[in-house]
Amino acid sequence: MRRALENKKIIIYILLVAFFTVSSYVFDQTAVRIEDSIRNKNILIDTTKTNLKNFESLSSQLETIRSDLDNLVSLNLKDLHFSLKSYLLITRYDLDSNENRKFFKDSEDALYQIKDRLLSTYQSITVQSSDIGEKLDEVYSWNYELFPKYMTEVNGEKLYEGVYNNFYNHEEIFNNNLNKFKIKNFKKYDVDILYPQEKRNKVMQSFYLNNWYDLHRFTLLLIKNLDDNGNDISENELYIDELAEKKEILLYSEIEKLKNISNKKNSSILLSIFSQILSLLFLLMLFRNLILNSTAKIK
Amino acid sequence: MRLFRFSLLKIYFGLIENKNKALKIINIGIFLSIFASTSAIITYFIEKKINEKEFLLIEEQFQAKDNSSIISEFESIILLLETYNRSEFMQTENAFFLSWTTLGSKIISENDFYAPIIYTALKDTKELDKLFELGIEGQNFSESIVKLIEDAWDKDEVDKTKEIFKNFEKSYETIKKIDINFYKSKIYNNSPELLFDEVSSKKNNSLDYNSNSKIFSDYSAVYEYKQNTIIFFKRLHMILRATLAQNHDSIKKLNNEIIDLSKKENRLIFLTFIFQLIAFMLIQIFEISSMNIYKKEKL
Numbered sequence: 001m002r003r004a005l006e007n008k009k010i011i012i013y014i015l016l017v018a019f020f021t022v023s024s025y026v027f028d029q030t031a032v033r034i035e036d037s038i039r040n041k042n043i044l045i046d047t048t049k050t051n052l053k054n055f056e057s058l059s060s061q062l063e064t065i066r067s068d069l070d071n072l073v074s075l076n077l078k079d080l081h082f083s084l085k086s087y088l089l090i091t092r093y094d095l096d097s098n099e100n101r102k103f104f105k106d107s108e109d110a111l112y113q114i115k116d117r118l119l120s121t122y123q124s125i126t127v128q129s130s131d132i133g134e135k136l137d138e139v140y141s142w143n144y145e146l147f148p149k150y151m152t153e154v155n156g157e158k159l160y161e162g163v164y165n166n167f168y169n170h171e172e173i174f175n176n177n178l179n180k181f182k183i184k185n186f187k188k189y190d191v192d193i194l195y196p197q198e199k200r201n202k203v204m205q206s207f208y209l210n211n212w213y214d215l216h217r218f219t220l221l222l223i224k225n226l227d228d229n230g231n232d233i234s235e236n237e238l239y240i241d242e243l244a245e246k247k248e249i250l251l252y253s254e255i256e257k258l259k260n261i262s263n264k265k266n267s268s269i270l271l272s273i274f275s276q277i278l279s280l281l282f283l284l285m286l287f288r289n290l291i292l293n294s295t296a297k298i299k
Numbered sequence: 300m301r302l303f304r305f306s307l308l309k310i311y312f313g314l315i316e317n318k319n320k321a322l323k324i325i326n327i328g329i330f331l332s333i334f335a336s337t338s339a340i341i342t343y344f345i346e347k348k349i350n351e352k353e354f355l356l357i358e359e360q361f362q363a364k365d366n367s368s369i370i371s372e373f374e375s376i377i378l379l380l381e382t383y384n385r386s387e388f389m390q391t392e393n394a395f396f397l398s399w400t401t402l403g404s405k406i407i408s409e410n411d412f413y414a415p416i417i418y419t420a421l422k423d424t425k426e427l428d429k430l431f432e433l434g435i436e437g438q439n440f441s442e443s444i445v446k447l448i449e450d451a452w453d454k455d456e457v458d459k460t461k462e463i464f465k466n467f468e469k470s471y472e473t474i475k476k477i478d479i480n481f482y483k484s485k486i487y488n489n490s491p492e493l494l495f496d497e498v499s500s501k502k503n504n505s506l507d508y509n510s511n512s513k514i515f516s517d518y519s520a521v522y523e524y525k526q527n528t529i530i531f532f533k534r535l536h537m538i539l540r541a542t543l544a545q546n547h548d549s550i551k552k553l554n555n556e557i558i559d560l561s562k563k564e565n566r567l568i569f570l571t572f573i574f575q576l577i578a579f580m581l582i583q584i585f586e587i588s589s590m591n592i593y594k595k596e597k598l
Contacts, residue, residue, distance in 0.1 A: 056368070060372075067379065070419055070422065070423070071383070073415075073419065074415055074416070074419040077414075077415035077418075077419075077486060078390065078411070078412060078415045078416070080411075081408075081411045081489075081494055082406055082407065082411070084491060084494055085405065085406045085411075085494060085497075085498050086406055088494070088495060088498050089402065089405055089406065089498060092495075094499070095498055095499055100402055100405075103400075103401070103402045180490075212491075213491035213492075216491055217490065217491060220487065220489070224487045234425075251361075252358075252361075255354065255357060255358070255361075256354075258354075259350070259351075259354040262350055262353075262354075263347065263350050266343075266346045266347065266350055267343065267347075270339060270342060270343040270346060271343075273339050273342075273571070274336060274339040274340070274343070277332055277335045277336045277339055277571075277578075278332075278336060280328075280332050280335075280578045280579060280582065281329060281332035281333065281336065281578075283582055284325055284328040284329045284332060284578065284581070284582065285329060287308070287312070287325050287582070287585060288322060288325045288326070288329065290308065290309055290312040291312045291318055291321055291322055291325065292322070293312075294309075294312045294313040294318070
């Protein structure tokens with residue numbers, strides 16, 4: 001009866017040693033597998049961080065361009081009417097032109113400068129619009145996958161179409177607002193009239209009040225077009241900010257997951273060590289039991 | 300093979316002469332194993348704590364990085380706003396000076412000068428709506444920020460912050476009531492004919508510091524709003540700097556805590572290893588001895 005009990009004890013110890021040896025192996029393997037997951041999570045976190053940085057940089061680039069555009073719109077609008085009003089005041093008899101001319105040292109030169117300023121404002125807004133369009137194309141073309149609306153399909157192949165035409169579409173703007181012009185001929189107001197200098201001088205001599213009215217109106221329409229396109233940039237900025245926000249949420253959630261996985265890994269490693277110790281402990285207890293049994297037999 | 304070795308062990312323990320000595324050694328081994336398991340449990344909890352602190356550190360580092368980039372963004376915004384305001388102030392001064400002359404008063408009207416300033420300022424406020432949506436737990440943005448500094452800052456500074464926020468919100472609410480579309484239409488639907496009417500009109504609509512017109516009142520509201528915006532952003536910048544300093548303090552504290560816990564853990568792991576090694580060696584002594592007896596019997 002006593003021997004059967006002792007044997008039972010020995011079997012229990014052997015089973016415990018076996019159990020903890022196996023569990024040590026299982027925990028060890030689990031730690032190895034978790035290590036793989038941690039590696040994958042780290043790769044995902046690094047990729048998310050890179051994406052987030054890209055979005056932030058993209059948003060900042062768009063913000064700079066939009067801020068530049070807003071500044072251009074504001075500056076051009078503030079000065080826009082000065083030249084035309086000055087022109088009216090020194091050319092229109094009904095506006096006391098003779099009296100007004102007396103304010104200038106050389107009224108003819110002043111008139112020349114005013115006309116040149118009217119042309120320069122038109123030229124300036126054209127160049128600035130074109131610059132903004134180019135800057136945006138530079139940004140969008142490098143990130144075309146984020147802006148599918150600027151892509152076009154040619155022979156089944158998707159190509160970047162760009163936004164430049166939205167900023168440099170003088171003829172379209174002119175034709176869409178034809179009713180606002182006195183002389184409904186775009187060629188009269190095409191940018192070509194500004195170059196070379198001889199052509200420009202000729203324009204200054206040949207343009208009459210209605211032409212200057214039209215050119216002023218056209219400049220205002222170009223500023224409006226620039227302003228309207230600013231809204232598109234703001235929308236894209238908002239879209240990129242939303243993507244960045246999503247990436248940031250993803251990043252924090254992945255870090256949280258990594259935290260849990262890392263906890264599991266540490267637990268597995270420590271449980272493996274703990275199992276090894278317990279396995280050794282029960283082995284020692286088994287030895288102790290064997291010695292005690294042999295002592296009992298002798299007695 | 301295992302069974303074979305186990306029977307050898309049984310024989311060996313039966314043959315041991317000084318069984319008490321053997322039992323003592325085994326007991327020491329058991330004691331060491333138990334000690335090692337205790338160390339493993341302690342290590343498990345310390346490692347868990349370290350892991351949590353490590354992730355808190357990562358979060359704190361992320362926040363510090365975010366705050367740092369927001370601070371530099373704020374610095375650029377403040378610099379930009381101050382530059383714009385300074386340049387606008389100079390332009391306004393020049394425009395006022397010009398408007399004091401007979402010709403100048405006809406060239407520059409309130410509509411020409413103020414409408415673009417009001418329009419562009421109102422356009423920018425759309426972004427601020429997003430800022431005010433950023434409230435936490437039912438509190439609006441300002442309340443959340445004030446709560447953040449309430450316990451850490453002097454009462455005077457907290458009161459000053461509250462006042463700055465109140466002034467900003469008040470001026471923001473005032474300009475929000477201004478109809479942006481009214482000014483947009485005023486700017487872009489302005490025709491040369493209307494300009495002619497304006498110039499020919501006997502009514503004085505030139506720039507005047509004492510003007511009672513609606514547009515001057517709106518411009519004054521916008522001017523006040525712009526000044527308050529700079530003060531508001533400067534205060535937010537100050538708060539962010541304080542938050543960043545707090546982040547750095549937390550990072551330092553967490554680093555020290557991790558180092559301390561790491562040291563503790565290292566010591567315990569070392570002890571665990573030593574005890575495991577001793578326990579293992581004790582088992583090995585018995586195994587080797589049992590093998591030797593088996594060999595002697597064979598000979």
